[in-house]
Amino acid sequence: MADRGVVGANLFGAQQAARGPLNRYPLWRYALIAGIVALGLLYAVPNLYPPDYALQVSADNATRPVDDAFLAEAAATLDAAGVAVVGAELTGRGALLRVASNDDQLRGRAALDAALNPAGEVRGFVIALNLASTTPAWLDGIGGKPMAKGLDLSGGIHFVLEVDVDSAVGKRLEDEADNIRARLREARLRYVRAGGMVREGAIRIGFNDATDRDAALALLKEDYAAPNYVTAAAEVDGRPGAVVEVDAAQVEEIEDYAIAQNMVSLRNRVDEIGVSEPLVQRLGRDRIVVDLPGVQDASEAKRILDKFANLEFHLAAKADDRPSELEEMPYEGRTRRIQRSIIVTGDRVTNAVQGYDPQTSLPQVNITLDSIGGERMHDATAPNIGHSMAIVFVEQQPVKQADGSVVLRNDRRLISVATIQAALGYSFRITGLSAREAQELALLLRAGALAAPMRIVEERTVGASLGEENIERGMYSVVAGFALVLLFMPLYYKVFGLVADLALTLNLVILVAVMSLLGATLTLPGIAGIVLTVGMAVDANVLIFSRIREELNRLPPQRAIQAGYDRAFLTILDANVTTLFVALILLSIGTGPVAGFAVTLAIGIVTSMFTAIMGSRAVVNLIYGRRRVAALAI
Amino acid sequence: MPATNFNFMGARRIAAAISAVLLAASVLAVAFAGLNRGLDFTGGALVEVGFAEAADLPSVREALAGAGFDNAVAQNFGAQNEVLIRVPPQAGRDQSTVGDRIMAALAATQPGVALRRSEVVGPSVGEELTEQGGIAMLVALGAVMVYIMFRFTGKFAVGAVAALAHDVVVTLGAFAVFRWTFNLAELAAVLAVIGYSLNDTIVVSDRIRENFRIVRRGKPVDIVNRSLNETLGRTLVTSLTTLLVLVALLLAGGEQIRGFATALTIGVVVGTYSSIYVSASMLLAMRVTKEDLVLPEKEAAEEVP
Numbered sequence: 001m002a003d004r005g006v007v008g009a010n011l012f013g014a015q016q017a018a019r020g021p022l023n024r025y026p027l028w029r030y031a032l033i034a035g036i037v038a039l040g041l042l043y044a045v046p047n048l049y050p051p052d053y054a055l056q057v058s059a060d061n062a063t064r065p066v067d068d069a070f071l072a073e074a075a076a077t078l079d080a081a082g083v084a085v086v087g088a089e090l091t092g093r094g095a096l097l098r099v100a101s102n103d104d105q106l107r108g109r110a111a112l113d114a115a116l117n118p119a120g121e122v123r124g125f126v127i128a129l130n131l132a133s134t135t136p137a138w139l140d141g142i143g144g145k146p147m148a149k150g151l152d153l154s155g156g157i158h159f160v161l162e163v164d165v166d167s168a169v170g171k172r173l174e175d176e177a178d179n180i181r182a183r184l185r186e187a188r189l190r191y192v193r194a195g196g197m198v199r200e201g202a203i204r205i206g207f208n209d210a211t212d213r214d215a216a217l218a219l220l221k222e223d224y225a226a227p228n229y230v231t232a233a234a235e236v237d238g239r240p241g242a243v244v245e246v247d248a249a250q251v252e253e254i255e256d257y258a259i260a261q262n263m264v265s266l267r268n269r270v271d272e273i274g275v276s277e278p279l280v281q282r283l284g285r286d287r288i289v290v291d292l293p294g295v296q297d298a299s300e301a302k303r304i305l306d307k308f309a310n311l312e313f314h315l316a317a318k319a320d321d322r323p324s325e326l327e328e329m330p331y332e333g334r335t336r337r338i339q340r341s342i343i344v345t346g347d348r349v350t351n352a353v354q355g356y357d358p359q360t361s362l363p364q365v366n367i368t369l370d371s372i373g374g375e376r377m378h379d380a381t382a383p384n385i386g387h388s389m390a391i392v393f394v395e396q397q398p399v400k401q402a403d404g405s406v407v408l409r410n411d412r413r414l415i416s417v418a419t420i421q422a423a424l425g426y427s428f429r430i431t432g433l434s435a436r437e438a439q440e441l442a443l444l445l446r447a448g449a450l451a452a453p454m455r456i457v458e459e460r461t462v463g464a465s466l467g468e469e470n471i472e473r474g475m476y477s478v479v480a481g482f483a484l485v486l487l488f489m490p491l492y493y494k495v496f497g498l499v500a501d502l503a504l505t506l507n508l509v510i511l512v513a514v515m516s517l518l519g520a521t522l523t524l525p526g527i528a529g530i531v532l533t534v535g536m537a538v539d540a541n542v543l544i545f546s547r548i549r550e551e552l553n554r555l556p557p558q559r560a561i562q563a564g565y566d567r568a569f570l571t572i573l574d575a576n577v578t579t580l581f582v583a584l585i586l587l588s589i590g591t592g593p594v595a596g597f598a599v600t601l602a603i604g605i606v607t608s609m610f611t612a613i614m615g616s617r618a619v620v621n622l623i624y625g626r627r628r629v630a631a632l633a634i
Numbered sequence: 635m636p637a638t639n640f641n642f643m644g645a646r647r648i649a650a651a652i653s654a655v656l657l658a659a660s661v662l663a664v665a666f667a668g669l670n671r672g673l674d675f676t677g678g679a680l681v682e683v684g685f686a687e688a689a690d691l692p693s694v695r696e697a698l699a700g701a702g703f704d705n706a707v708a709q710n711f712g713a714q715n716e717v718l719i720r721v722p723p724q725a726g727r728d729q730s731t732v733g734d735r736i737m738a739a740l741a742a743t744q745p746g747v748a749l750r751r752s753e754v755v756g757p758s759v760g761e762e763l764t765e766q767g768g769i770a771m772l773v774a775l776g777a778v779m780v781y782i783m784f785r786f787t788g789k790f791a792v793g794a795v796a797a798l799a800h801d802v803v804v805t806l807g808a809f810a811v812f813r814w815t816f817n818l819a820e821l822a823a824v825l826a827v828i829g830y831s832l833n834d835t836i837v838v839s840d841r842i843r844e845n846f847r848i849v850r851r852g853k854p855v856d857i858v859n860r861s862l863n864e865t866l867g868r869t870l871v872t873s874l875t876t877l878l879v880l881v882a883l884l885l886a887g888g889e890q891i892r893g894f895a896t897a898l899t900i901g902v903v904v905g906t907y908s909s910i911y912v913s914a915s916m917l918l919a920m921r922v923t924k925e926d927l928v929l930p931e932k933e934a935a936e937e938v939p
Binding site: 152160162163172228230250299317383456457458459461462463466469470473474476477480482483484485488489492524525528531532534535536538539542543549550556570571575576577578579581582583585586588597599601 | 682686698717730733735748749750752753754755756758759768770773774776781782783814818819821822825826828830832836840841846848864865867868871872874875876878879880881882883884885887888890891894895898
């Protein structure tokens with residue numbers, strides 16, 4: 001470990017160095033450095049291939065498939081509208097048409113929208129603005145990809161939604177309170193009805209006397225035991241009572257479920273907007289971030305995010321139903337008649353999964369309702385065994401208007417009709433489906449209502465022109481700052497300054513490579529972080545070179561180089577470790593711009609340690625290592 | 635750089651006076667005038683619009699007032715044809731449509747207006763950020779202190795943290811005095827100032843420690859002076875290169891990055907000063923001695939190869 005110094009050993013540094021050949025790296029070390037540099041170059045290169053502007057067309061409610069004929073027709077449509085198509089291909093997500101500019105992209109979208117989606121009908125195709133990769137296949141094959149641009153650079157909309165998780169917990173408590181009422185009635189235990197049970201985040205039940213309370217408590221402790229619940233005796237409104245609380249871990253689980261469920265619904269909706277690379281991510285305890293790059297119309301995006309879907313369970317028509325009570329709907333090619341009255345809606349569905357019948361191994365969908373839903377289901381199905389039950393999926397569909405704007409229309413669609421074989425309760429199953437049908441039905445059942453209401457608490461829109469300007473200015477300032485430093489270093493440190501320049505350039509390349517590999521997003525503050533890293537990364541070399549200059553006063557050149565690197569090392573390490581702390585703290589508090597800056601800073605510190613110490617040393621060794629040196633150009 | 639021999643510490647009392655005045659002014663400015671907190675922290679709405687030609691601000695304001703935004707502030711942002719409109723948060727009102735309504739109001743009366751950027755932040759988000767930002771700063775200072783105590787000694791840790799706190803307070807003070815908008819990006823810059831200033835302080839402290847160990851004779855004040863002179867070249871070169879890139883950011887980076895670059899520029903200048911006159915002076919004030927820094931015999935023996 002020739003380049004590692006320990007403060008205590010510094011006094012002996014000269015002796016230590018005299019034993020081995022001075023300023024020569026073993027071959028493996030050069031190979032290692034060359035290898036890392038080569039990898040850095042390789043993975044930084046994809047950033048030199050800027051993505052093409054593109055339009056991605058995928059079928060939404062379309063009747064015709066997206067195939068080669070479709071592709072040719074779409075390209076012809078664009079040509080006719082004066083939009084030059086640079087390339088057209090079919091991908092897993094539909095047709096991808098590359099165009100020359102952002103302007104062409106917007107005009108192309110309008111032209112395709114006019115041709116593909118007739119006014120007054122449910123939108124058949126989603127036409128998304130996209131950026132198509134131009135990374136060569138061999139680079140793509142080894143995982144090379146350019147850095148994604150943040151919203152402040154690409155333009156787009158950023159939403160933060162707050163999920164009312166308390167209401168999810170509250171709903172759960174209400175359900176359990178219903179169960180408790182039923183249990184107490186069954187056991188003929190009288191409780192105080194006034195005032196409602198769910199108060200202050202717990203179920204509170206008052207009793208007329210302590211005997212009833214104790215009997216009830218014994219009963220409740222069976223159902224509401226640790227670790228999920230905390231059930232205890234307490235005074236409620238001045239009477240003997242019992243309190244059932246949901247355990248903190250369980251509360252967290254309910255919250256997590258609500259957030260996860262809402263994120264699923266959000267992703268479904270975001271797909272409707274026509275965004276190629278949306279980001280839907282949880283933020284902290286109760287927030288969800290939605291980033292929609294390229295989207296410019298905030299009000300349309302908001303309308304679609306607010307769009308809801310729901311389920312309704314109905315009984316199929318019976319012989320004696322009056323026509324006014326019935327509704328007709330197509331199902332599997334036939335018209336089915338169902339009762340208008342609803343048994344339960346989707347917000348009573350707590351879970352729906354595809355499974356298999358343990359006896360027959362045939363696919364089925366297992367549905368779980370909450371207690372109120374279960375009761376209603378029982379009341380409705382018990383007298384109707386042998387009849388059919390229908391499930392209707394209600395969804396808001398975007399409908400294009402004559403003026404090109406989009407409004408939402410409620411669409412109702414029958415997704416299942418099944419014979420009721422027994423009185424159903426809170427848990428039942430639908431059988432007689434193929435595996436695929438079962439899977440789809442379960443998905444639809446889950447995609448229904450939101451688990452908890454949410455609202456937009458933050459919204460940022462960056463126009464496309466501002467995004468381009470930000471990139472231009474950001475890049476210009478990186479280049480200018482970098483050039484200034486590159487000019488200054490050789491002026492001050494001569495040959496060693498050139499070595500520092502080389503190290504600095506490598507640092508930039510490796511920093512870009514690591515950020516690309518990690519899939520980090522480049523933002524405006526991220527660019528500032530790069531600039532700052534450039535400025536600060538020089539510090540390590542400055543420390544080393546100043547030290548070499550000092551050592552030259554008492555040591556011959558070769559030893560001065562050795563001592564300079566050795567003695568500066570610990571200082572550099574201390575300084576960088578503490579800066580890394582700060583970067584990590586920034587990362588832990590920050591989202592968006594702060595995180596972008598912190599990530600760049602943290603990666604930059606690590607890469608600069610490598611290039612400034614090992615990289616520059618390797619070059620210095622190559623220049624001065626194997627010869628007699630009378631004086632250093634420093 | 636030729637070997638210098640400035641008597642830095644000779645001026646330490648004057649410097650202490652300057653620092654005290656700066657600190658007092660900054661604390662007063664932050665306490666009484668307060669930071670001009672931006673949208674990220676206060677919540678509210680902001681719309682940046684671009685015009686084909688120079689914007690007619692009075693008519694923009696008229697259009698805003700006509701649409702019910704009496705308390706909106708419209709001003710030029712960077713260029714004559716760009717206008718930034720800020721709407722303060724309104725308690726209990728959903729502001730998610732503010733951006734759309736402002737654009738609608740402007741489009742009706744101002745030909746050629748185009749949306750550049752619009753932001754709406756709920757008040758609760760802002761409150762949380764203020765809290766988190768403060769905590770982050772304290773955690774950063776604490777973590778740094780522990781690390782330096784571990785790597786150096788308690789006296790160095792106190793000196794370093796005093797220097798960092800000095801830099802943060804003076805930078806915040808400048809933002810309060812000049813009423814520059816303080817947003818999340820500026821908070822990031824202040825935290826980066828902590829990182830930078832620390833870098834400087836550690837380099838200087840490292841040399842002071844080294845000299846205390848190897849210089850056999852001399853008063854502490856002379857050893858500190860010598861260390862400062864030895865590291866002066868490096869301190870200036872690093873500050874210069876960092877300032878070079880910051881000036882590039884400041885001049886070329888555009889309006890959105892200006893506050894960030896300003897905060898860092900102030901921080902770098904103040905940080906360079908503080909590594910000399912706050913952390914080193916503090917060491918002397920705390921009567922640092924050789925005994926504080928001489929390695930225990932055992933450890934030294936172990937590290938001899």
